Amino acid sequence: MTKRQKFNDLADVVTCLRRGEPPRRLGHRSKDGSRPTKPTMLILNPKPESEVLKDCLEHLRLKRRWMANRQNNGKFFTNGSWHTYGIIGSGDIIGCTRSGRHFEIECKKGAGGRQSQEQQDRQREVCAHGGIYLVVHDVIELEHLLEGLYDAGEPVLAGFVGTGSDSL
Numbered sequence: 001m002t003k004r005q006k007f008n009d010l011a012d013v014v015t016c017l018r019r020g021e022p023p024r025r026l027g028h029r030s031k032d033g034s035r036p037t038k039p040t041m042l043i044l045n046p047k048p049e050s051e052v053l054k055d056c057l058e059h060l061r062l063k064r065r066w067m068a069n070r071q072n073n074g075k076f077f078t079n080g081s082w083h084t085y086g087i088i089g090s091g092d093i094i095g096c097t098r099s100g101r102h103f104e105i106e107c108k109k110g111a112g113g114r115q116s117q118e119q120q121d122r123q124r125e126v127c128a129h130g131g132i133y134l135v136v137h138d139v140i141e142l143e144h145l146l147e148g149l150y151d152a153g154e155p156v157l158a159g160f161v162g163t164g165s166d167s168l
Contacts, residue, residue, distance in 0.1 A: 046110025
């Protein structure tokens with residue numbers, strides 16, 4: 001973060017406090033609204049995002065026997081304009097549990113990454129409708145977060161929010 005961004009953050013905080021409002025953003029957020037993610041547990045051997053994604057898909061399909069698919073989305077520029085494909089902000093993995101509950105999993109590299117504003121909005125929307133949205137950094141973290149959610153395949157918590165180190 002540059003000195004100018006730090007100064008603007010401080011100015012925003014002072015302005016909001018004078019108005020009696022909560023600060024809009026602190027130093028942990030960038031101008032685009034993204035925020036850093038960190039693993040909820042120690043990751044001994046951090047992997048790139050592509051390997052985390054592959055391991056999580058395999059775990060969900062083979063060990064949990066859930067329907068899980070890779071969800072691609074993004075933007076591209078052609079013929080002078082931008083186009084989007086996929087569901088903006090959706091997790092890298094999208095699927096359904098054996099009991100019929102919708103889930104999305106956003107995979108980040110083992111050392112941590114950034115969750116975009118669109119991903120944060122999508123997370124709130126999925127959880128508000130009773131789905132599961134997790135941000136994970138390793139398959140071990142995925143299993144740890146899912147451990148408390150399901151007891152013998154049945155839902156325990158409704159609208160569970162898991163975002164790595166904190167919740168929205």
